Amino acid sequence: MINFYRITAFFLLFIISKNEASAQDPLPRIKLVQVFDTLKSPVCLANCNDDRIFIVEQKGIIKIGYPDGTILPVPFLNITDRVKSGGERGLLGLAFPPDFKQSGNFYVNYTGEDDSKTIISRFKISSDSNVAVKNLEEKILKINQPFSNHNGGNIAFGSDSYLYIGTGDGGSGGDPQNNSQNKQSLLGKMLRIDVSTITGYQVPPDNPFVGNTEYRSEIWAMGMRNPWRFNFDERNGNLWIADVGQGQWEEVDYEKAGQGGKNYGWRCYEGYAPYNTTGCLEESNYTFPVAAFSHSQGHCSITGGVVDIKDSTSSLYGFYFSADYCSGQFWGTRIKPDKTFETIELLKPQFSNFVAFGYDLNKNIYVSRDNGSIYRIDTFPLCTTDLLISGDNDHVGCGIESVELYAPTFENGTYTWYLDGEEIDESNTDTLTVNEAGEYTVVFRSDACSAISLKPFSLNKNEAIPVDLLDLPVEYCINGAPLVLNGNPSGGVFIGTGMEGNVFNPAVSNIGVFSITYFYEDAEGCSGFDVQNIKIVREAETNIISAPPHQCLQGAPLDLEAEPEEGAFSGPGISGDTFYPQVAGVGVHKIYFTYTPVPGCTAVDSIYITVDDCTSNTKDIDKSAYEVYPNPAQNDLIVKYNSNTTKPKTIKLINQLGQIVFFNELSEKDRNKDLYKINLASLPSGSYIIVINDAQDQFVKKIIKN
The missing domain is CATH 2.60.40 (Immunoglobulin-like)
Structure with a gap:
């Protein structure tokens, strides 16, 4: 559930979201029309496919209201005697099954009993369909709550007629008991149970973990922090979940109908960002949000949400509505035809504390505040879904003094243009002449309709051209040949001591450090330059x-x-x-x-x-302590030791170019043998010199490789 009293300062670094909503639109897309007031913390709104709106008050009362704003004087249900309310506790959820008209059963989610368990109970209506029988309660599921917060609270029936239950991670902060990732805990989960039985409940046989003893079989999905509100898209059964964040991110999760078994990442991840990955799996094992909202923007606790399904011609048809408790910002999120997601801002009123969404019979959307007010959400009619801006150039400057911007033409209204979000004075025209770079947007308003540019027109400034001086060494000798220099782009001018055209002559510059400048200007008057130094040194000696x-x-x-x-x-x-x-x-x-x-x-x-050709002090290898054979050799060359006291330390072969083609520093094991074998197979045919060094002498002999 939303923490109604958690409005603290968030001194956190803002991280760009993978699907962060766009900047605040100057045109609101929805408006709020107050229908109810004077209620006591209305935390849930429900409908049973008739003209009644069931309003759940946190303290334990369910009232019946109507779209005209009237509320029946007698509560539908009053269980304040068994609900433990306050903070994030209370009567938090209400759901009517598909067979409600026949069975008269309905279900609630509340915190109660001495240790404040989460209790899912079944009640029945009386002979008066506007009043339930409070004393015929059947508690079908109890879940212990270790702390007072993060109780979840929402329950809803899916298109499969099973009851889905959203549970928080048990509370405190950071999920200290690791309940969300605990496969044997019902906390931090989406649960799915079959309540069509006469008493109690059963686990649906197609739940994703049925038969896997590592998991509680009631689990439909895991890795939730506090899914305060979720909703099924009645058109297709797809599930939208608004999961309340810890200290930095609020998120919207999504899954297609029937695709359970997902892990939404908490406590390993908050939004898209790692939170506490100790003992966590690889990132690919988790399902990440389709939208996330940063606390650095004043947000603190997300409230979801229902899908706009009233009018298929509406510009917001198919968008999932959500709002933030602290900032009051409303968003719409939808899946596009290409299967990607987009999130747009809908409205930011001057007040906040929104805690629940719901429908009436005609699928009008309602939103409640915990101050007791409930509003109907109306959509502004749009002249077009996108007021697309075009221009006769996308750059200004460097010879381009101004640019014409064009918006679609509509009659009997006013245009307002914006530069980087700031209104441009006296801009009531569909064509605007501008000379300043930036992001341009436009809004059209009339009594008939309104429109806004979804994508800004980016007008860039022609800056100095990037220019590079090429081929200039850091140091050069005074007696070196003249250097031919180049620049990029080509066609510029070289300036500096020793320069003649594009040739640098060190004999002209003499010894020292000199600056060379390459300057370039194009036909439109845009220019740039590059400056580099060259150090001229004296002649080298050796x-x-x-x-x-x-x-x-x-x-x-x-x-x-x-x-x-x-x-x-x-x-x-x-x-x-x-x-x-x-x-x-x-x-x-x-x-x-x-x-x-x-x-x-x-x-x-x-x-x-x-x-x-003379006699040297080098020993004759044929009469020494070593023999080398065969000579000529083809594959293997043998070095035989003829002395027990003289052993080789190194052996190398040198080719006719003076290159060492074989070298080995013999190990103790090789030195204690009677002979050493050299493989010549990889060497080309020709003459080589073998050089053998031991502790006293060096022996040299010419060999032939066939």
Whole structure:
């Protein structure tokens, strides 16, 4: 049930709803006509398919009223002696079964007994159809309530003739007992029972959890917080549920007729937002609202709601009406032909505290306030469902001084235009000349009909054109080649020291930091620019050090050094920073070191290394502690250890380009073997150098891969 006394400040961050209602329309779509007053907290309105309107007062009295505003002096039912009322407790629901005219049975939902249980009871009318027999009560279902709030309260018969009961989560705040997600609790649920039996009730055999012992079989749907009011669309049996939120969101849920078994998410989710997901399932297991309303907009407790089914030609036909207890805002929500949902604002009167909706025999909609007043809801006739705005341009500025906006023409009325929700003075015309960007809407009013633009016309301002200067490096060398620059869009002008047309010449700018601007202007006068800096640095310098000019073919690989270290060596026999004589071969080889600190700034140093066929201190591998065979090899190359004391630590293969194509640091297990096998199958045919390092020496040998 709505918390009639919960009007607190909500200092909560506003989150955009997936289906948040649009901004307040300047034209109300409905109006409220007062029919009853002086009642005592009328919290439920019901009809039994005749001209009577049954008005349920929270303290425990049901009265009979008529559309002309008269109320019978004798109550239909008075059970104040057994109803525990106050706060969110009381006589909260009334439902007439389809066979009411024959059986005389009807059902109520109230809180009573010492521990304030929710009680679903069956009563009968007396020989006077305007008076029930209060002493023939049959309590067919009792549900313990751990706290005083969140008692639900609504009951209604579906098109399947079964009784549906909305129960709250048991109260307090945040569902501390986790009742809504508890499969064995009847709290926080939509229940569905068969009351056609002479006494008590039965569980319908097609309830979604019948036969599943994890669930109470009465459960039709779960994950509700406090479904204070729900309603069936009498045209198709579809169910609309207005579930009261915790501290941030009010929501409207929807399910097609017969599609039970859903979990609407509370306490894991409030509206679309996570609330307390501890122990919860994946998001896909829950059914989310079709509309949600944020407390940041002044809302606090939703009241549903009935579907407008009176007139199929009405602009609001098929909309489910709801309202908020605190803000007084009325909404209409419907499912569109494409199966998506839309929510529109209907009215925001100067008063609030709406607690219940209902019909009369002719399907006029009524809404009650807990101050004792009940209103009939009338719909304004519309000239058209959408006052569609068009314009001769959707941008203004940059050469476009003004734009003409056009609305459909209607006679004998007044037009009022709005810019971003603010009324435009002296705008009583179907054509408006504007020069300011923003969202434009229009309203037409006459004695015959009214109309409003549902979709604003968005007039955008032509802003500065986005412009980018391309291809300018952050740093560049003074002796680098001139840079050809580009801009996007193309066709603009470059400005800055060192610029000649679209070419930047570092020799002209000299050393330092310089700003380059690219400016572009289109034919309509819209322009933009981009500014970037370039730092011009001195020429780069580099030097190769510690490189002896002569090496033996049989000698060990030579580690090279250069300054600065960030450059790269290249040339015959080079692999990384190492020169391999066996790879380079006999002859004179030129070795390069290239250093490029910034684009356009490259320094190169070179040396010559002569490789001779001579005897070196490197051991002859064929007479050493190792043997390598077969040579030439095709698939596997074997390294055999001939010494028990000398064991290899690393083995690598180097190709003719100086690239290391195989490297392995042997494990203790591999070192203690008698031989090591290298698979050559993936290597191309050609000559390679095998390099074996142990604790004392390095062994090098040329091999052939067939």
